[in-house]
Every structure is written in C-alpha cells, then in structure tokens.
Amino acid sequence: MTQQHRLRGIFLASVAAMLWGISGVAASSLFTLNSRVTALWLSEIRMISAGLILLIIARIVGAQPLKIWRQKSTAIRIVSYGLLGMIPVQLCYFEAVKYGNAPIATIIQFLGPFIISLYFLFFKRITPTRPEAVGMIMAFFGTLLIVTHGHLNSLAISPVVLFWGGLSAIGVATNTLIPRPLLPKFGALSVTGWGLLVAGIFLNIFGPFWQVAVHVDGPAIGLLMYIIIFGTVIPFLMFAHALADILPTTASLLDAFEPLAATVFSVTFLNVQLTSYDFFGGALIILAVMALSLNGHKMLHFLRHLGMSEN
Template sequence: MTRQHHLRGVLLASIACMLWGISGVAASTLFTLNHHVTALWLTQIRMISAGAILLIWGQLIHAQPFQIWRQRATGLRVISYGLLGLVPVQLCYFEAVKFGNAPIATIIQFLGPFIISIYYFLFKHMTPTRPEGIGMVMAFVGTLLIVTHGHLTSLAISPVVLIWGGLSAIGVATNTLIPRPLLPKFGAMAVTGWGLFVAGICLNVFGPLWRVHVTLTAAEWGLVLLIIIFGTVIPFLMFAHALGYILPTTASLLDAFEPLSATVFSVIFLNVQLTTFDLVGGALIILAVMVLSLNGRKMMNFFRRRRAET
C-alpha cells in the first residue's frame, strides 16, 4: 500500500464523515423551516430512497444484492440489522436533532463505541483494557458536562434529547455488531442497501407514507435530496471505498469529523450557541473515542486469541 493510497483513503473517509455531520445540520434546518416534517417521515424517505439507490447501483455493477435472500438465516439477519440497527441510529438521531440540535445529537451518538465495549464486557466477559477504561471515564465526564453544564442537580438539556440521543448511541452499537457476519460474504453495499430499504418499509407500520401529506418548497426538497444523496448514499460509498486503503482503526479515528463538522456548520449557518461546557464535553468524548480506536488493533488481536482458545 503506497503513501498515496493511504492519503486517498484518509481523504475519502474524512469527507464521508463530514458529509454525515452536514446531513444532521440539513435535517435540523428542515425541521426549523417546516414544522410539519417529522423525524419519522424524513427517516422513511431517507431509508427507502437511499436503500433503493444502493441496491440498483449494486445490481448495475453485478454485486448480486439479491443473493442475501437465498438463505432464511441471512434474510432474518438483514431484517434485524434494519430494525434494530439502522432504525435507532437514524430515526432516534433525527428525533434528537429535532428536539435539540445537530451538534449535541451527534456528540451523544458518538458514544456508540463505548456501548460496544460494555456489550463485550457483559456478554463476552472481556475485561476492558487500560486505554478503554481511561476512554470510558473521559466519555462519562464529557457527557456529564454536556448534560448538566457543571450543575449536577439539574439537566442543561431536555431529557427527551438525552433519551433519543442515548438510543441512537445504542443504535451505533447494534448497527456495528448485527451485520458483521454478513459483510464478508455479501458486501457492504448489498447489506446496507437492504437494511435501509427494509427498515424504511417497516416504519410504515408507525406512519404510512401515503397517508402523510407534507408540502415542501423547492428549497426544502433540496434539503431532503441533500440528506439522501450527500448525507447517505455518497458518504457510504466513499467510506466503503476508503476501507480498501486504510485500516478500520484509522477510519474510526476519522469519525471525529462527523461531530466536528456538525458543530462547525451549525454555528456558522444556524447560529447555534454552544456553551463552554458543551465544547469541553464534546472534545472529551471525541478524544475518548480516539483513545479507544488507537487501541483497536490490540483489541482485535485479543478477540482473535480468545476465539482460538475457545
């Protein structure tokens, strides 16, 4: 792997993460402009449209996305991935954005990797390493600063935002763990495409799209298209392509661009006011995830040794 390829991967992953952050800002803008737009409606439109685009693209490049349905077990896992992984990571995130703002929602969602560490500790009996422990303490302190602004007897953000943001962080964990067995065989494009499409269709149980009449201006439709194309399809393809040039641990470090871009663009374009506690807390959470990611290679080696032993 040449240095040029490594730089290309870093650039692709960085841009993808920034686009994900910008999509949160676009959603916040849309919720402000049109109060009839709900997080559920926007999530349905985003999932169905982006999923269909990825599946059509996969079919055109002969990725054979329909192979995943030939076995009942893989089909059920895709459905689980959509409902238990993608729904909380997208719907709950948009709910947090709607009731709060994009920077806070994105930073809380960024706690997802620590949910994964807790999962391995509780169910796989894998004791956290020292870097993981340090990262968890940093993440806890950062979250506490954002939630309380230093006043431990009261909340500085709405409990609704905290609940939706926490659910989206859990969604990050399930979104990572559930599809893992499918990716080597079927590829990220088919797995993500079907997960998005199935989840979007299933969400009609809670609010059928054909019964919702939302009138949007041309500018508002532009924001919806931005969220679908530049906030979902393009960054996914860029990030998947970047993993061919850089290590997953490097890619996870670059995820920090998502909350950073959400914060910067919210302050510039939406005039969102963040306190010193928000900034310091967000910085601690981002640094904590970096500590966890830097130790990722040791974690993977540990998991391989445990698997070999058992």
C-alpha cells in the same frame, strides 16, 4: 499500500464523516423550515430512497443483492439489522436533532463505540485495557458536562434529547455488530441497501409517509436531496472505498470529523448557541473515542471471531 493510497483513504473517510455530520445540520434546517416534517417521515424517505439507490448500484457493479434472502439465517439477520440497527441509528438520531440540535445529537451518538466496549465487558467478559478504561472515564465526564453543565442537581438538555440520543448511540453499536457476518458474503452495498430498505418499509407500517401532508418547496427539496444523496449514499460509498486504503482503526479516528462538522456548520449557519461546557464535553468524548480507536485491535479481533462463529 502506498502513501498515495493511504492519503486517498484518509481524504475519503474524512469527507464522508463531514458529509454525515452536515446531514444532521440539514435535517435540523428542514425541521425548522417545515413544521410538518417529522423525524419519522424524514427517516422513511431517507432509508427507502437511499436503500433502493444502493441496491441498484450493487446490481450495476455485479453483486447479487437478492442472494441474501435465499437462506433463512441470513434473511433473519438482515431483518434484524434493519429493525435493530438502522432504525435506532437513523430515526432516533433525527428525533434527537429535532428536539435538540445537530451538534449535541451527533456528540451523544458518538458514544456508540463505548456501548460496544460495554457489550464486550458484560456479555463476552472481555475486560477493557488501560487506554479503553481511560477513554470510558473521559467519555463519562464529557457526557456529564454536556448533560448537566457542571450542575449535578439539574439537566442542561432536555431528557427527551438525552433519551433519543442515547438510543441512537445504542443503534451505532447494533448497527456495527449485527451485520458483521453478512459483509464478507454479500458485500457492504447489498447489506446496507437491504438494511435501509427493510427499516424504511417497516416504519411505513406505522406511519406511511404518503399520508403525511408535507408541502415541500424548493429549499425543502434541496435539503431532502442533500440528506439522501450527500448525507447517505455518497458518504457511504466514499467510506467503503476508504476502507480499502486505510485500516478500520484509522477510519474510526477520522469519524471525529462528523461531530466537528455538525458543530461548525450549526454554529456558523444556524446560529446554534453552545456553551463552553458543550465544547469541552464534546472534545472529551471525541478524544475518548480516539483513544478507543487507537487501541482497536482487540475490537477487530472480537468482530472477526464473532463473524466466524456465527457463519
């Protein structure tokens, strides 16, 4: 791998993470601009549109997206991926943004890698290493600062935000673990495209987006297009290409640009007020995830083993 390829991978992964972070800010703006827009409606539109686009791209580049449905085991897994992975990581995140703000929602969601570490600990009996243990302690205190602002007898953020944000962090874990065995066989485009589409179709059973009387004008359409194209499709493609040039551990470190971008854009353009506790707590969580990523060889080894054992 040349230095030029490595720099290209770092650039693509960094920009992808920033675009994901800004999509939360765009969603927050859309919720403020149009009170009729709900997290459910936005998630349905985003997942169905982005899923279809990714599947079309997969077909154009020569993949065979329909092959994933030919075996019962892979069909069940892709449905599980959509329902248990995509829905919490998309819908629950937007709910946290709607009831709170993009920086706090993104930072809480950023705890996802520690959910994976806890999964390893309790279900696979893989004990954390020293850097992982230190990272968990840092993440705990960072979350505590954000949630309490130093006052342990009261909450500084709404329990609703904490609830949805916590579910979105769990979604990051399931979104990582469930589709892993499918990726080598069917490719990231097909797997992600079907996961999004399955999730979007399932949510429409409970609240069809076309039954919601949402009037979208020019600014709302622009924000919606950004969330679908620049906040979902393009960053996914960029991140997938980045993984061809850099290690997954490096890519995980660059994910830190997501909460940073959400914070900078929210404070600059939406006048979101964050306290020193929020900034310091967020910094602790970001550093904790970096510590976990730097020691990510154990996680990668487990994911490879998981993929082989479930094929």
